[in-house]
Amino acid sequence: MTAADDQDRAVRGDAAQESAASAHPGPLVVTDPCPVCGGQGASDEQTCPACRGTGVGRFYHGTKAELRPGDLIAPGHAPNFGRLDRSTPWVYLTGTLDAAIWGAELSFGEGPGRIYVVEPTGPIVDDPNLTDQKFPGNPTRSYRSREPLRVVGEHTGWSGHTAEELKAMNEGLERARAQGIEPID
Numbered sequence: 126m127t128a129a130d131d132q133d134r135a136v137r138g139d140a141a142q143e144s145a146a147s148a149h150p151g152p153l154v155v156t157d158p159c160p161v162c163g164g165q166g167a168s169d170e171q172t173c174p175a176c177r178g179t180g181v182g183r184f185y186h187g188t189k190a191e192l193r194p195g196d197l198i199a200p201g202h203a204p205n206f207g208r209l210d211r212s213t214p215w216v217y218l219t220g221t222l223d224a225a226i227w228g229a230e231l232s233f234g235e236g237p238g239r240i241y242v243v244e245p246t247g248p249i250v251d252d253p254n255l256t257d258q259k260f261p262g263n264p265t266r267s268y269r270s271r272e273p274l275r276v277v278g279e280h281t282g283w284s285g286h287t288a289e290e291l292k293a294m295n296e297g298l299e300r301a302r303a304q305g306i307e308p309i310d
């Protein structure tokens with residue numbers, strides 16, 4: 126058990142007690158904790174198979190694409206930051222609505238942002254762009270996969286970030302771009 130694990134566990138415990146009803150819960154709130162393990166990611170010291178040890182009962186993917194239930198979201202799209210003329214071999218998913226909202230707002234493309242409830246079709250790993258040094262553990266519950274995500278349905282009724290929050294995020298991404306920071310493949 127490392128310090129990161131302790132923090133991870135603390136975040137999961139807090140998240141499990143939050144209400145999932147809000148249209149825009151806080152950034153570290155797992156919107157739908159796994160009902161099997163109560164959002165803990167494990168029960169009886171065993172990794173919870175239902176949520177793959179994530180504590181997440183429902184995964185989200187934010188995008189500008191218009192999709193239907195049953196559609197597959199495959200890797201190979203432009204990343205949300207860094208050079209937009211490249212593609213990433215990963216497809217991203219998250220257990221927090223806040224992170225999905227950022228995905229919908231920042232993803233490349235025309236039209237309104239959309240948030241889909243998705244199921245991974247293959248293994249998922251922590252998104253290293255949002256874990257490790259920047260945020261110890263994986264408090265934003267951000268994951269990625271090299272296999273497609275299956276769209277289960279669209280999550281509607283969410284509210285976006287404020288103009289100030291968007292401005293601050295875009296300035297941060299612009300700084301990262303100017304410094305040549307690219308997503309970790």
Ligand SMILES: [Zn+2]
Nearest residue numbers: 159162173176
């Ligand atoms: Zn579980």
